[in-house]
Amino acid sequence: MSNITIDTGFDSGSIEVMTVHQASAMLRLKNDHQSEFKQWFHFRVANTGGRELVIKIVGLNDSAYPAGWPDYNACVSEDRAFWGRAPSTFDKDEEGGTLTIRFTPTCDLVWFAYFAPFSMERHHDLVAECASTEGVTYRKLGETLDGQPLDCLEMGEGETQVWLYGRQHPGESMAEWWMEGALEVLGNPADTLGRALREKCRFHVVPNCNPDGSRRGHLRTNAKGVNLNREWAEPTAENSPEVLAIRNAMDDTGVHFAMDVHGDEAIDAVFLAGFEGIPSWSDEHGERFYRYQRILERRSPDFQTAKGYPKSGPGKANLTISTNQVAERYAATAMTLEMPFKDNADYPDELQGWSPERSKLLARDCLGALLEWLESDEG
Amino acid sequence: MSNITIDTGFDSGSIEVMTVHQASAMLRLKNDHQSEFKQWFHFRVANTGGRELVIKIVGLNDSAYPAGWPDYNACVSEDRAFWGRAPSTFDKDEEGGTLTIRFTPTCDLVWFAYFAPFSMERHHDLVAECASTEGVTYRKLGETLDGQPLDCLEMGEGETQVWLYGRQHPGESMAEWWMEGALEVLGNPADTLGRALREKCRFHVVPNCNPDGSRRGHLRTNAKGVNLNREWAEPTAENSPEVLAIRNAMDDTGVHFAMDVHGDEAIDAVFLAGFEGIPSWSDEHGERFYRYQRILERRSPDFQTAKGYPKSGPGKANLTISTNQVAERYAATAMTLEMPFKDNADYPDELQGWSPERSKLLARDCLGALLEWLESDEG
């Protein structure tokens, strides 16, 4: 039978084909444009003929997060709607670090990705649906270097200014699945959680902070190869118009509570990172974040605090990072939410690993925790 | 234009037509078969011709819960999928107590009900879907007097025996909407809340304890006019085979946690009732329930504890009621969940009032509270 073919000519498609033989292929990652980062992949395999595919992605020791590959299983879909996992193994000593994916599809076509993609078309469907909900206002914050709009959805009549934003790192597509889940809660008139939050807060939701990187199939950067989450101290129209637009809008509204939604390549858990080490740090300020963290831990079986990032020492916070900048600049309860590319090791799901479905449900838990945090604060 | 026509010849249909003139009708409630209870209604109006309907239901001072009518708005649907509310007013001095419903439908047909119906066909769809989920076992507990099966769905590998059952009072259809919401959590392999609960518990879910009353359009009783929630002390095959079957199955498994799901006609709130006054009462036993209640209050904006039923005095508990019997018989943390027919006055929804959608979301919150209760108990 003839060779499989491999394509990437679609939204967020990315891989480089080295060799193909029959149903086997040797591939390598592509760098983000004008950047050294590489980790994301998204490609289609055709002409499978029902054979077992053996896909090797090599050279991974040079990827952005080599620790992301052990215990990682590639995402796979035949219908582009349900994303499962294909059993994968990592050998750091093979061809400079090789992930070997084995999968026997039931049909001629199959899609693989680092995580279930969230396309710009789906983004626009989400924005359109949300904007058509009563009480929701659309606001265009700005434009990207590739000429895409930077979309923000706003709702709620309360005093507390809440900013939810995600996918600064475009390959962390779970962030936009999370946003879809959050917007379903906030836009559903029959959901009392959404209604209660809209009474107390004004929400500003940016489902995708980096549309260019998303469409181009980048892991961490925008059209110019810039890591947006290192631009919050001094964003520029030339290099980081996305951050500049968001930060300007935040300057207008002020920020009381902010969640910047991400994915983590290596750690097999959901966790939060706070803003330890900012110049204006106070224990009272920090406690507001810790209290939220404790509430979320109590509420969500997918959330934990044992695993996570080390905290910055006093005065050592990197203010180019969004959470630190936002906490410092607005005295906000700011935080970074990290979801795994792999799975939550406490409740592993062999079929799907961490998934779009779980990302969406986690958003509901995060919003439930926000309401409990707001209410207990009043008491 | 000609008179509207009114029909009840379908699942849970019930009303009696006194007079019809043009687009106006005078109706009265029907008693449950062999019973004095009456409160439920469900009828279809045809030939509306786009006119404003003026529907009067009279004689309501003799209904089971006269306090149910002030501030109540009738449920209405044109597509039998979305149930809104039709503005309604109650005058206790008009014709022995009259609810006047005014509604201008957009089409020739419109359905009215005391609450959004949950038909036996939908019941079977729910049971079929749930039974086809991996890890779920179907168990037929028994048969009703009308020859319908009493369906139970079981899942989970844990030690804690949890019984969730509802709609002993068949007109309280919100109970089965709640069950649909609960089964969606428990049966969804991508929902970590369901997975965590299935690890800790063995669930026994009876979505509808009273299929005969449901199909017949009863408020509170089964095919023989028996109020099942007064049969738990001495259920009989003749009068209450439903309770007998469930209680026998509980005797087999034992019960650690039990929630009996209901609707309340008068109180505009969601609340729990416990088992105060049972012979074996201990504060430690009671505290298990109160602790659950506090957790749920913290988690769910639709739940509160200010409004509710008075507690029985020491030794005064009525052991014919399920919650008391189950708490006494199995030393279970047993409780009755009550949802409003009207609305939650704390978060009123003009469009839908209390609704199927909210009942389903509340189920998720109740299960989230159960997990938190189980986990905090361990700590």
Add this chain to the structure above:
Amino acid sequence: MSNITIDTGFDSGSIEVMTVHQASAMLRLKNDHQSEFKQWFHFRVANTGGRELVIKIVGLNDSAYPAGWPDYNACVSEDRAFWGRAPSTFDKDEEGGTLTIRFTPTCDLVWFAYFAPFSMERHHDLVAECASTEGVTYRKLGETLDGQPLDCLEMGEGETQVWLYGRQHPGESMAEWWMEGALEVLGNPADTLGRALREKCRFHVVPNCNPDGSRRGHLRTNAKGVNLNREWAEPTAENSPEVLAIRNAMDDTGVHFAMDVHGDEAIDAVFLAGFEGIPSWSDEHGERFYRYQRILERRSPDFQTAKGYPKSGPGKANLTISTNQVAERYAATAMTLEMPFKDNADYPDELQGWSPERSKLLARDCLGALLEWLESDEG
């Protein structure tokens, strides 16, 4: 493992259990109430435990259509939405004629039926959806002996009076699937076929002429055991109020074209029966029907003319049958459409046999043929 259990306590449920042993059961058909007809069955098997079920329905030589069982495969569903076929064999010499159904379900519950059921709840959903379509009028023609409404949907601004009605024989549920397909064409504003027909015709659609028989699980009769398709000469309020109501409404409108939709138990083909032998027969009248038949044969791969019923000789038509009565009474182009319970032998479908899906698509072809018939008549 324990015995399977068998239930029929739901819409159109019908079977009698003789014996059950493990995963095997011996069953027999139930007569229609107050009637000798028996052929329909619809039951649920629980507690399958993944075992191969061996279901025997015995005594079939006494059923209404013994010729219906050879080459028949029972309909089966696990989700009550998709209905496939379970391999079945008929032995006329075993226990007075036995159909043996073998099926290994993937879950604990499985439904079997003579044909994919169309419940009264689905009927009401269909009526509600159609009635909410712009330009559609609902008309209640009358009421059944069990108190159900006889529903008629009307649409179109043309001169040609078209009556489409089905399920006089309630066990012929394919007739109502056909109606659902027809109403989707006629009610879809984006479907030019529907729009063209509505310009030329006034449609009167009775999706279910026999709701009582449907709900009771009858094959051929109403609540009183009366075969409605033998009542068209002299329908009475006592025995056949359904026919009386429809015929009265036809008297009001007149009838130019009528299709009475049925299922045939024995013949493995789709065919039409006309009105040969009516007193007023003329070849010109007959040719109108034959012309329609030729057009449909040309258009629809599922329709044929080789197999079918013998034609009545001159003057021998049975005027108690709807098609004959309607042709005679209104000089209408009247016809009976028959779909198979088995399959269309020309295009057999091992998975589903004749199916709801095909019944719906056939309706579209029948309406396409009607437009072509009307247009070619004008030319």
Add this chain to the structure above:
Amino acid sequence: MSNITIDTGFDSGSIEVMTVHQASAMLRLKNDHQSEFKQWFHFRVANTGGRELVIKIVGLNDSAYPAGWPDYNACVSEDRAFWGRAPSTFDKDEEGGTLTIRFTPTCDLVWFAYFAPFSMERHHDLVAECASTEGVTYRKLGETLDGQPLDCLEMGEGETQVWLYGRQHPGESMAEWWMEGALEVLGNPADTLGRALREKCRFHVVPNCNPDGSRRGHLRTNAKGVNLNREWAEPTAENSPEVLAIRNAMDDTGVHFAMDVHGDEAIDAVFLAGFEGIPSWSDEHGERFYRYQRILERRSPDFQTAKGYPKSGPGKANLTISTNQVAERYAATAMTLEMPFKDNADYPDELQGWSPERSKLLARDCLGALLEWLESDEG
């Protein structure tokens, strides 16, 4: 209130903004890349604030088809799923030809397009779903200049080689809606029309011959500004790899029946164009096409023969056009199907005009006509 904003940074987005003032905008079309053609537009308007939008597209006398603008109403959508029409007027004397679109959206965001877009994401969903159907084979014919795959779906076991292909002109998105309709028939195991055709034919379906032009928002050309439907005589890898790949694949299979699906900017009707004037013309060959055309006219209310293109004189056929080349090269019954951008004037639909829904239904009629054509040929 502030100005509306206008965006095109998405799949098939195209317009140029000249001025914006409040809720009014003056726009002009963009040329296809490296081409003089311009006619397609697709843009999003934000910040509408519920105001009446007045959108003027000027300079249209220089567009590819100036006759396309009189009686044309722009397509509009708020949810990106349902596409209606916004009342539009054309004044050839205003600003070099101006289309004025007036529309009052119900929400903050609204999309306008020349015709309902069919995105590449939807294309991949369609390809994935179809490829997962039993009996369907995916075949990658080649690759575009922008690196997108050229997708072909194949099915059927018959001798007759049928090629269905569309969207050589990428702005004629109705062509791909037609393809979606055709693939639903051909891939549906319950559709006897599809099954009958698969018995007689081998289908080769290319839903989108010009992915690059589609994604770029072109009207008529590929990434290099080449009109593919003028490349069939001598396609080249440099300029028209799409045509080269398709024609090579046709050379492999031969072609008996071919339909090239298009949209027409000016004519308000559905029609076919044949291959008059090809060198090898014979009346018998031509009659095969005319016979198909007559069958389709008889079957489809949306199809007609009064309006259409003039026929080429003997020997005057342009062999660079697909239909002529395919008819000549393979002695195929080849044809071009044209659907309107405006509406079918015989059955105008004020709400939607010609629409995706109608394009899909037309595909079913075309396939029904193909079966009748094949069957009557045999007789």
